[in-house]
Amino acid sequence: MKLRKFACAALTSAAFLLPAAAEAHFQLIYTPEVNLAEPGDVPLKLIFWHPFENGHVMDMGAPEEFYALFRGKKIDLKDSLKPITFAGLxxxxxxxxATLPAKRAGDYTLVVVPQPYYEESEDVYIQQIATAYLNRAQLPTDWAEPKGLATEIVPLDRPTNILAGSTFTGRVLSEGKPVAGAEIEVEYMAAEPSMADNKPSEPKASPMPGGAVIATSDENGYFTFGVPKAGFWGFAALGTGPKTEFEGKELSQDAVIWVRAYDVE
Structure with missing residues (x-):
């Protein structure tokens, strides 16, 4: 497929717009407020969904791993998991x-390694290793450090307070090494989940015409995307993990990161 450069200052030379499927699978780790003023237990939701379109929701099995990283220490969160039914459109x-105990100041990196999901329409398994970030008391600590995952997107911009209208840069890694030419789907969380009702709120945007927005990483694994709107933005580097097969079928082991953008008030 021939790349067509996206002619807009919002994207750098490392990002391109490609035709893609109208709906992109995205593993969510969601809480509405990622900048915390007070210590306490933070409610979380894990959903496998199409949040831009408020589209189809996929069943999640119990995650293989679910934890937070804080100042180099691992906080296991699996015992906090409670199954729910999430009703999409x-x-x-x-x-x-789930719940995160966020008592100390600094950055908390949430990591989920879900069970592979069988996508019957494509006869493949999908496993999206996802990260999301929270900060307490505005103290930056270790958000920019690689997390040692099978595959991950390392943020170069602070992921909890990106300015709408600026850019986000990430670096795609597989087993700690940069991935050149990775295909990265970009997703806007247009319909944020209601924490109380387990269903989406009203969408704040409509999907892009022509399908998903796709960026590609450069020879050193970097990509940059111009963030046009406040809210939660997700990036999924497809098939960048080392595992390529599960139960005798093809496996797409993806790296997902969620970041939060704000308007300047």
């Missing part, structure tokens, strides 16, 4: 509630 599916 098209269907309902199994998801999870």
């Amino acid at each position: 098209e269907n309902s599916a199994q998801a999870f509630d």
